[in-house]
Amino acid sequence: MANRRITKAERERVDKILTLLDEYYTTEYKCYLNHETPWQLLIATILSAQCTDERVNLVTKDLFKKYKTLEDFAGADLKELEKDIHSTGFYHNKAKNIIECAKTLVTEYGGVVPKEIDKLTGLAGVGRKTANVIRGNIYHEPSIVVDTHVKRISGKLGFTKAEDPEKIEFELMDLLPKDHWILYNLQIIAHGRSICTARNPKCTECFLYDLCKWKGKS
DNA sequence: CTCCCGATAT
DNA sequence: ATATCAGGAG
Secondary structure: OOOOOOOHHHHHHHHHHHHHHHHHOOOOOOOOOOOOOHHHHHHHHHHOOOOOHHHHHHHHHHHHHHOOOHHHHHOOOHHHHHHHHHHHOOHHHHHHHHHHHHHHHHHHOOOOOOOOHHHHHOOOOOOHHHHHHHHHHOOOOOOOOOOHHHHHHHHHOOOOOOOOHHHHHHHHHHHOOHHHHHHHHHHHHHHHHHOOOOOOOOHHHOOOHHHOOOOOOO
16 A cells, blocks of 8 residues: 555665664654643644753753643743743744633633644644654554655655655555654654764664765764 | 854864 | 854744
């Protein structure tokens, strides 16, 4: 069904890459954003736009002590919330979106984070990337999260030539086995942080070098 | 396409 | 000084 337009050799190359990823980044890899509830992950993911997960975890550690419920966020003071999340950047938009998002969840969804992609992306501050993080990590629905790492590395590996995140998402869905969708994102982020970094990728240390299309200078 | 935007590594 | 970080909205 999947991968109809792909040659046998290319299919084998992709499968070898996936096998190696499984080997180096085991299935124990899970969500990098600390959270105890679905709505906490949603807020953490909204905060993670153009911000390291490390800093988000630093901020949410105090944030979730101060705002203990969705209702707390729905009723939060904008300026105060801006201060609370300031260090994550884009704080004005993020604070406004978090309050509006929390209000919608409380008033329209009974405080439950929906699993449908349309309902999720309908929430303030929630795009496809954030929606797929929720679908994958909370509801275990096969979904591909296209973030900056997935975009960069999938391109270098030759998995896609697309630039548009949504197009990349659908091309990867066609290329990767469904049972690997959620893990792929987590593995690629791990790889993107340790080896295939945006600035000086450590190609000489990369276990995927021989299988990589890019093979950039290290 | 532009704007939002602080913190960190290089 | 500049690039980059689990992007999204107008």
